[in-house]
Amino acid sequence: MRLLHTSDWHLGRTLHGVDLLDHQSAYLDHLVDVVRSESVDAVVVAGDVYDRAIPPVEAVTLLSDTLARLAELTTVVVTSGNHDSATRLGFGAALMRERVRLRTRVASLAEPVEVGDVLVYGLPYLDPDVCRAELAPVAPDGSRALLARSHEAVTTEAMARVRADAAARAAGGDRRPVVVAAHAFVVGGLASESERDIRVGGVDHVPAAVFAGADYVALGHLHGPQVVGGPAGTTLRYSGSPLAYSFSERHQTKSTVLVDLAGDAPATTLVPAPVPRRLTDLTGTLDDLLGATGEPHVDDWVRVTVTDAARPAELFRRVRQRFAHALVVQHRPDRPDDARERLALVTAAADPVQVAADFVTHVTGGAPTDAERAVLRAAHEHVLAAERST
Template structure:
């Protein structure tokens, strides 16, 4: 029977002298990269995940939030998740929690009707009700903390009769974990794993995570997670560990790069072996790379001259440094680099243009247009171009006064 919204469930497992967990997060199904549809690449990652589960005899698969990229996903995205959960649950127990991109209500809807082996832990009220998996060494309790928006849950997580908690991630996550610890205390000898979607102090962010600050603060101290054996985190897109002591706290990171700031990250899933005494060993399983990301910088002649031809098959961000904006810039770059996703003109040695400023009511419109051309292209317009601007303005003015 599925754990649904948090009902305690016991799943017997007997695969040797350890419980093997595959920790993933931040699938962001349905996301694009500079307009490129990533769904087929995400499908390839999920195929890879199924292979890892089968080949490495994984007992439990964890997805720590941001399964979807948006609260209302497209139909093909929903189908992809449904297929993936079905295939994974044929070989392992699957535990999923929502993140800040998901809608907890929509992701958790119908959780009680899910197929055996799939557990969607989306309820704040039931976050202290674990999925319990038993191996040869006894039970392991998996607690799922959905993303906790302070403004939404600080009343729910306050003690009965108390005022709402402070408006901070620290306050609501600490209160949630206190509830989890209280339940764990009633289960002597039980090892414990917590899934949480949060920004924990010590983590390194990327460009592509959504800002979750409330009251100017977005972080939770790692000390909040004391007392557990393994903490499976989601939200940050780079795979990383937090601290070096106990418990073992890790971000699995996202399976794909979602920004050029992630171009040097090695995407992976964390294969976690949990021993009988709660000791943890972690192996990172590299994820497939659909297409590498890179950046190139130079004037247009250099960029098209062959120096960077080894990157023609990469997704590129291109910085063009010509002092004046080259004609047909985007067409020329994309013809040479077919997978260039972002092209930016960053002039070096051009006319120095001051910061944006307010335009006075009595300013000459043609001079304003000339300044804009210099700002946008890095070079002042030629005499011919300036004459075109003045002619255009005067023509427009004449038509306006003739009405």
């Protein structure tokens, strides 16, 4: 059996204002070609298909066309991520053709997609505030006690259901490799700046041991392709995003994972994704950057940091004239370390509560108390709940 593992397409996303849909479309063309040339039995998409809950029409059309093309060649299993609206992504799942299987509902996470000799369990993104009641085990008296408010608790219960289903099948003589698609931040994974913060109660991680019992765990959420150490007999891997969505990802080799499930352990091969345009960080004086230093990068997407002591005249115009694809232009004088202004970079991966706490410290001159932090966290989680209800 051969699977193709991918995730984090983020259809509809932009990069510093640049529309990436054409580049995302090129990647999906490449994906279809790989499925055809490598005789792939199933494609597993581990969440964050869209970049936001209500995606643009063009992104919906691109996904629809891509799924139709893939379904002509193979089976496709798609799960929802933290950027997706599970309800919207899963709309019409019951009407989908047999070879397109959407896994967006908690209630069906222990119902595998049977692909030849493999059982594929698709776990939608498990938001603890949404799932801790639905996933709570039923006591003998019919009551339910809420699970702990954490990613670890809800994922542990989800995997318990997966293992129970696989064990029941094995007891009946149906022993097949188990593949789990999950969208989570597993302990040991390396994050980038472009993944959205998913902390609940201040914690966003899930221990790798939670996934014990699976042969291969197709992970989504982190944008860098990487293997995460897990329990014996279980391979955990992030495929990463197909495109770079921040300058922190500029050194990553974007790829898709071919997984061969034969023998004692899954064998994986990374298939490089097409690179629409390189991302480059350029730092130096304006004269240097406009000269030989910048020459190799005139066609790149660049972040330009100009270090002249005084801000050069017409800085933005001159940089854009040289670098047509400059995404960020900033003036940051080159000063000794003890005189350099120290600024914390705020990215999508930053803890919003910590950002707010830093702001309180900046404005008041003193760090917020534990009680004030609790208020900040409650306010943030109230906003997240409101977003989920839209």
